[in-house]
Amino acid sequence: MSDPNPVILVIEDEVQMRRFLRASLTSNxxxxxxxxxxxxxxxxxxxxxxxxxxxxxxxxxQDGLAVTQRLREWTKTPIIxxxxxxxxxxxxxxxxxxxxxxxxxxxxxxELLARMRVALRNAARGELGSSQFSVGELKIDLxxxxxxxxxxxxxxxxxxxxxxxxxxxxxxxxxxxxxxxREVWGPNSSDQTQYLRVYMGQLRHKxxxxxxxxxxxxxxxxxxxxxxxxx
Numbered sequence: 296m297s298d299p300n301p302v303i304l305v306i307e308d309e310v311q312m313r314r315f316l317r318a319s320l321t322s323n324x325x326x327x328x329x330x331x332x333x334x335x336x337x338x339x340x341x342x343x344x345x346x347x348x349x350x351x352x353x354x355x356x357q358d359g360l361a362v363t364q365r366l367r368e369w370t371k372t373p374i375i376x377x378x379x380x381x382x383x384x385x386x387x388x389x390x391x392x393x394x395x396x397x398x399x400x401x402x403x404x405x406e407l408l409a410r411m412r413v414a415l416r417n418a419a420r421g422e423l424g425s426s427q428f429s430v431g432e433l434k435i436d437l438x439x440x441x442x443x444x445x446x447x448x449x450x451x452x453x454x455x456x457x458x459x460x461x462x463x464x465x466x467x468x469x470x471x472x473x474x475x476x477r478e479v480w481g482p483n484s485s486d487q488t489q490y491l492r493v494y495m496g497q498l499r500h501k502x503x504x505x506x507x508x509x510x511x512x513x514x515x516x517x518x519x520x521x522x523x524x525x526x
Contacts, residue, residue: 301346301415302326306336306362307377308355312400316349319404333357340366347414352378352389360392367393373414377402383517390471390519397469413467413524428463430525433502433511435463442502449501454479458494459502462512462522471519495520 303320307313308331320327328343330336333354340348348366352359363374373395378385381399389397395414398407426437434443437460442449451459461478462470472491476484484490499506513521 300324300326302328302343303411304336304339304343304345304348305329306333306348306354306359307331307351308353309351312351312377319407323408331355333359333362336362337365340370340372345372346418347411348372348374350374350376350394352376352380352385360388363389363392363394371418373418375407375410375414377407386469386515386518387471387473390469391473395468416524417465417467428466430466430511430523435459437463444502451498451501454494455498455501458491459498459522462520466522467524469515469519469521475519 303325305313305316305320305327307316307329313329313331317327317329328339328345330339331354333356336348336350336354339345350359350362354362359376359378363376366372366374374393376389376394376397377400378389378397379400386397395417396410398410428435428437432445434446435441436443440456442451442456442459458475458479461475472488475491476487480487480490495512496506499509499512502511503509511523513523515521
């Protein structure tokens with residue numbers, strides 16, 4: 296992280312949760328800006344230009360999904376939703392609205408900090424426009440359109456490569472089934488989840504040492520997939 300003390304905007308109306316987040320984040324070197332309403336959060340996002348936003352969905356003046364959509368109209372700042380809503384559909388809606396990740400309350404400090412590190416690293420990587428990605432034995436060169444596993448080139452079909460490149464673009468984030476289908480197959484294919492399952496299975500057989508227990512291409516049950524990044 297370029298800033299030694301990144302600014303984290305917390306939009307959360309629950310006092311105890313704000314206290315927990317403030318203590319956890321400041322003790323780990325982050326600056327914390329707190330708001331308890333959607334409108335105040337949007338104003339602070341514009342005024343403070345934070346490195347990351349932690350957003351509750353159940354705000355008193357506006358739903359967090361609408362806040363996410365409004366933020367995405369003008370900023371790419373990473374958004375991690377923190378919510379007591381744990382249904383798959385809630386997660387899908389938040390991610391489709393533009394959130395980078397989703398944590399269901401209650402959660403531990405370690406998991407929160409790990410998700411934040413991934414989101415901040417991905418944001419920095421996006422600014423640099425890196426054309427190369429690697430995690431473990433998997434290496435992907437987007438300019439050469441080359442994929443290596445243990446230094447051996449893996450040949451992918453055009454659809455397999457496009458699916459993998461899309462996951463690389465969003466590496467570390469959960470990408471919903473609908474998002475992947477729209478980006479890889481087009482806007483009229485958002486319900487064709489069988490395509491996604493077939494091609495994800497093919498990718499895992501080509502890239503994973505044990506396709507039934509994937510290390511890189513992980514599943515968020517009922518929600519989508521995530522390409523892991525190095526911790």
